[in-house]
Amino acid sequence: MRYIEALLMKFAMVFAVLFVILGLTYGVGVFDIFLLSLVITLVGFIGDLVLYPRTSNKVATGGDLVLSFLIVWLLGLALIENPDFSLVTAAIFSAIVLAVGEWFFHIYLTKRLWEQKETSKTIKRDAPRQS
Template sequence: MRYIEAILMKFAMVFAVLFVILGLVYGIELMDIFLISLVITIVGFIGDLVIYPKTSNKVATAGDLVLVFLLVWLLGMVWIENPESSLIMPAIFSAIIIAVGEWFFHIYLTKRLWEHKETSHTTTHDEPRQS
């Protein structure tokens, strides 16, 4: 159930950002935004489960930045009929804003999904102190 909650949260974040940038600013249709958000969410969540636990938040967030840029740009070129402008700038804006959200989403995954409490240096465990 926690995985479903996490993926829905990620989709809501991605869709909201793309709706504002692609929909409100650039006039892209809602169905195109939905489909691009769905692909980004699925591919990104798989990456979060595979890459993030083996690396760091910085590496995973950088990967998300590149992933979102490429998917918005490439899927936009394929799915969006006659875009009024180049999709490079909307892809850059979307990637930056979603990457900021992903930084906090990764922290959420660590604390809520995997139940680790991170400090600035190490992971803490509830171990008794020895006097």
């Protein structure tokens, strides 16, 4: 259940960022934003589960930056008909803002999904004193 919650949270973040940048700023349609968000979320979440636990937040965030840029740029070329703006510029802005959000999302993943809970408390006893 926690994975589904994290996946939905990531999708909401990605959709919100792309809606503001691509939708409100560049006039991209909501359905195109939805598809871009879905692809970025699914591919990025798999990367978060595989790459992030084995590396650091910096490496995973850098990977998300590159991934977001490539998906917005290349999939945007296929989805957005005759854009009257530079798709590369829009992809760069989107990727940078998404990377900032991913930094905090990775911290959330660490605390919420991979938190190590102590199952039993060890009581430290003083060693018996020798007289």
